[in-house]
């Protein structure tokens with residue numbers, strides 16, 4: 001789909017006081033007399049903008065054109081000149097948000113595309129990277145063909161005749177869609193429960209299961225040596241959670257003579273969170289452990305590159321998966337048991353920031369914490385500046401830490417304005433307990449109270465009805481950050497030294513004023529250089545074309561929060577693919593797309609393990625091929641294989 | 649681990665039986681301690697018995713914690729509390745089978761410490777390996 005460039009000019013008429021904001025295609029002429037401006041230029045129709053009642057504007061004053069991917073303005077050798085951001089220019093490459101001064105009029109230019117741009121940034125379907133320009137709507141001629149799309153049950157003949165399905169190589173018992181961390185954990189369990197790697201396929205766009213997760217970590221300023229917000233025994237590479245990351249790190253450090261470190265980790269896991277700060281593993285260690293386990297279970301043999309377009313039940317009680325192999329090649333895969341773990345479909349922006357980005361197409365001054373934004377830290381390292389942060393979760397903490405580091409390392413005046421919607425006095429209350437609050441930040445070690453993973457809160461939630469579940473999640477979740485001493489010291493230091501400032505209010509408008517951003521909140525206006533939105537990722541099903549299609553085709557029930565409704569075993573029950581005389585095909589889901597269901601911590605390593613365990617236990621009960629219940633001695637044996645690095 | 653009440657009971661019975669009694673054996677036959685005596689096995693039975701009541705108290709206290717968890721440090725404090733309580737009771741009221749004069753507080757403490765350590769280490773390692781669902785079910789390993 002080609003998109004046509006357009007530019008919006010925006011000014012207030014000096015005589016009438018009216019605001020004018022025409023949206024125009026290039027070329028565009030500006031002048032006092034309509035007749036003095038050309039109507040065509042190189043066979044293109046000229047958009048003529050009349051700036052009358054001002055003698056300082058020439059009859060044909062300036063021309064704006066889109067050349068070699070840039071918007072440029074030419075002054076037509078006028079006596080009074082054309083000013084861009086206050087400086088006289090004969091010729092200038094424009095940036096969205098620039099202000100032109102022609103005579104009396106200050107004209108703000110903003111770039112837009114003809115088609116209305118997406119309000120959230122989707123992850124590109126082929127690469128999995130965040131891409132503001134990704135096009136998600138399939139064209140009517142694209143793959144899979146209409147016959148596939150419109151059917152509820154695909155026939156085996158259709159697949160045979162498609163020419164891109166080979167029953168020898170494209171048929172599996174188990175298929176994991178996404179090939180991210182959720183898929184990896186499910187596949188790991190399948191292998192440990194006895195399934196051979198030839199019977200499993202993991203379809204996704206990046207070969208390393210943590211590729212997308214790692215990218216989101218790096219973007220949100222968690223480098224490899226930094227610690228995640230994750231429990232010591234939340235080990236994606238190890239179903240038993242033993243040895244935990246704290247034990248492994250203690251052992252490693254002990255081997256290098258760092259006894260004090262080793263003892264500290266052990267003390268932390270013994271006493272956290274009451275008498276010690278909660279232990280969390282380093283990102284790099286977690287990735288390394290995932291690599292090791294991936295090699296052990298033969299992940300690379302099971303992984304197949306593929307961007308999944310659509311899934312349908314088949315007439316013989318299975319599922320057909322239509323996927324793109326890239327470069328215009330497509331294929332089908334058939335499997336009996338499916339697992340959906342597609343993660344976050346998009347990066348979400350606060351509404352006022354969406355509006356700003358849509359209107360200006362400026363993707364550099366207003367960013368989301370989850371998209372790459374290193375240019376901001378570089379810029380600040382050169383000349384300092386002020387950053388406005390929104391959101392008070394863990395990501396905001398990281399960003400502040402990073403900004404502080406830039407400040408320390410370069411000595412430049414980096415200031416932070418932390419804009420919060422409203423002050424926080426007391427923390428959330430549930431039953432007899434209350435969450436602590438300091439400086440308007442709410443604290444807890446992880447994103448849910450610990451008992452959500454395996455304690456009484458897990459049981460309470462599983463028993464509750466759908467409406468109560470959402471209410472319970474509201475009281476346990478919300479935006480919180482980790483109770484880390486170093487971060488609290490930073491907050492206090494910043495407040496004392498004046499480079500960290502907390503303000504309250506809702507943003508009414510964001511505008512480009514010269515090189516700066518003006519942020520209007522009810523009480524006043526703030527002038528900042530950058531805005532970082534640290535409020536979150538989008539996980540609504542409708543943001544994912546694959547899930548949206550599935551929901552529409554099979555009329556799947558959605559929860560009030562827009563996520564998929566799953567059973568306590570994480571099954572999409574409506575998706576059973578039944579056929580007489582055989583056990584039905586089943587489809588499961590995991591991760592953030594199931595939030596609001598039987599389990600709170602679905603989007604966490606341990607939560608993904610819980611979901612995998614529940615679904616595979618259910619499959620074992622249903623006597624699915626090759627699965628053997630894992631417990632007691634068989635579990636010990638499998639753990640031993642893990643410990644010595646032998647294939648399961 | 650964030651135990652539930654049922655999980656506490658099941659884990660207590662499992663570990664004190666499977667780990668506690670083997671540790672008690674050398675004391676019972678006199679390989680360790682003041683000499684062969686059934687008293688160590690009996691105190692262990694009382695630890696289980698009183699413990700089932702203690703667990704109700706801990707479960708109640710847990711409701712005051714935001715995370716509703718029960719870290720190792722609290723397990724240690726609770727274990728010390730239980731020991732002091734049991735020692736004091738055994739010395740003041742004659743518990744069936746447990747003769748006050750037979751009980752050496754010093755050896756009671758040594759035996760109790762060994763059992764506590766053994767149970768703690770097992771709960772952190774072997775239990776997780778043998779029962780992969782244990783930690784997701786608040787300590788329940790049955791059913």
Ligand SMILES: Cc1cc2nc3c(=O)[nH]c(=O)nc-3n(C[C@H](O)[C@H](O)[C@H](O)COP(=O)(O)OP(=O)(O)OC[C@H]3O[C@@H](n4cnc5c(N)ncnc54)[C@H](O)[C@@H]3O)c2cc1C
Pocket residue numbers: 123127128177178179180181182183203204205206209210212213216217220228229230231234306307308309341342343344546590591592603604605606608
């Ligand atoms: C910054 C950050 C930090 C986090 N830190 C922690 C932590 O410390 N501890 C913790 O327990 N949890 C953490 N989480 C939460 C959670 O564990 C991770 O988000 C985890 O990656 C979720 O796994 P997933 O499989 O659901 O999604 P992902 O790992 O994102 O995998 C989904 C995959 O599906 C692919 N996909 C989507 N649609 C399609 C399609 N149509 N066809 C093919 N492929 C598709 C995507 O490209 C992606 O690779 C963190 C999350 C974030 C964002």
